[in-house]
Amino acid sequence: MTSLTWISQKAWIWSFVGAFVVWLATALYIGGAGGTAVITTALSFATFTVIVGIGQMFVITTGPGNVDLSIPATISFSGAVAMKIMDGSNAMLPIGFAASMACGLVVGLFNYILIRILRIPPIIATLSSSFLVLSTAIAYGRGLKIKPPPLLAEFATARLLGIPVLAIVIILFAVVMSVVLNRTMYGRSVLAIGQNQRAAWLAGINVERIRFYTYVLSALLAALCGFLLSGFSGGASLNMGQEYLLASIAVVVIGGTSVAGGKANVPGIWGAAMFMFLLVTMLNTFGVSAGIRLILTGLIIVAVITIAGGDKPPR
């Protein structure tokens, strides 16, 4: 195999190339040691996008029409519930974490019930459940100004040799999820369903069970993101999940996962998350106005999907 075909088969490499180019431009512009600081900041922020991106990737991989739009609401909901239960106390940390995971479980279950029993298309199902979840979060977290437990805040912002600890943990988690995707029964079933649901069913895969796990996994990861994010940013806020709707889908697409389903990869999500954050950083350092920044972010996503979109779903 020549190196050229190897590269063209690894679509995720492009997200890292993009991230590197954007970083280089920023580093040259600010000069000096600023470049490394930019990378560590990017690692910190990209971590949260990667967490939800992995969940979204599994959902999208199960085939066309599957997407989880309830991620932002779940992030806000889980963050608000966890902060309120822990009330800034270290001792309550395990209970707060359990409550946060319970939020994720409930949302995931609810989404799946809507999809399976009411036969609502996943996009509409997760959208309508997100209305309910967001309202619950708003009603429950009204006037919420609770600081996270010191231990959680410390963990979420800690650094080891200058590298954010949380980023290291999530890199390891991404490795695990990559193995889950490619080497386990579950991961391979997800890929098989995405390639051809009927063939997967005929091959004896319990399609509905796999879909159930996938939606629950996505909601659990969104809840985890909400929990960690509120520790990182000094408390939960009701709109903290907002930006993760586009981000979770964008990193999956830019990372080289096929939106038609059946083809996924985890490393690309890290590359894409770094790329997205570094891009905004670059535009900020160049002193570009908010309007231009929004336009460029949108256009880049449309451009990437246009270039990647050529491949038809395998039949």
Added chain:
Amino acid sequence: MVDRLTSPRFLRAVLPAASFAILLIAIFYLKPRTMSYFGLNLMLQYTVPIALATIAQMFIITVNDLDLSIGPFVGLTACIGATWLADTPLLGILALAGCVAAYAALGALIHWRNLPSIVVTLGMSFVWLGIAVLILPTPGGTAPGWVKWLMGVKTPVVPFPIVATVVIGLVVHLLLMRSSYGAVLRGAGGNPRAIGRAGWSLLKTKMVMFGAAGFFGVLSGLSLIGLTSAADAHIADRYTLYAIAGVILGGGEFVGGRVSPIGAVIGAMTLTLTGSFLTFLKISPDWQIGAQGGILIIVLALRALINRREGLV
């Protein structure tokens, strides 16, 4: 006769109107005073822009796509309407025409590269918002006089929002459901291969539908500033959700070109009324969106029940 009245087909068609009627009766029961020209006018004021955005979304759903950018797009057209259209009408008209053309071009792009519309439109929502922020960085501007005049028309007996909404529904119904090209457009969603084999250009149908969506998005933005008289880039962010919910409440199916313009405008009216209903029940505004989600789920659940019965018959 009873058979006809309980047939799934009939029930499905009646569901949107029934949900609206039940909600309206509940409101009249809670606050009898709303049962007046003034009360209805006030409650349904914002129906017109929401109905127009819902129709826009319906066009996109007809061809099996989904537009997650209609809210920011309406916001952008509102910003153009309150600035350029008011100050230099020619520039404003050109810009709005450009917006419609951009939508048609998006349709072409999605068809040409076989792209998932949700990703494309999600990306475009940032583009629309960015342009709107550039045009109008802070809330402000003024709506052109004629737009304000039109939205403030006092129709005899029946309040203007109701008249306007019914007219919108009927016009789109005639164009999409009763014309021969309308059947082709819906067919492009129902069975694209058959339409393609019959010699119709699928690229053209996609472009026509996206263009029409853009046009109704523009109308939605203009009617909105006619009511608010000023604009803001974020003025219509929630319309994305309203529009999807309106189409679904109105009996539109998510795939297969099965839509209903009349149903869609009824769906939009139902959504607008939900707000007043919750206020009258003294439910905190926190639950506003939650209740809309809840109503959506209930209507979809009812429809699933009806469809299941159809499967049994």
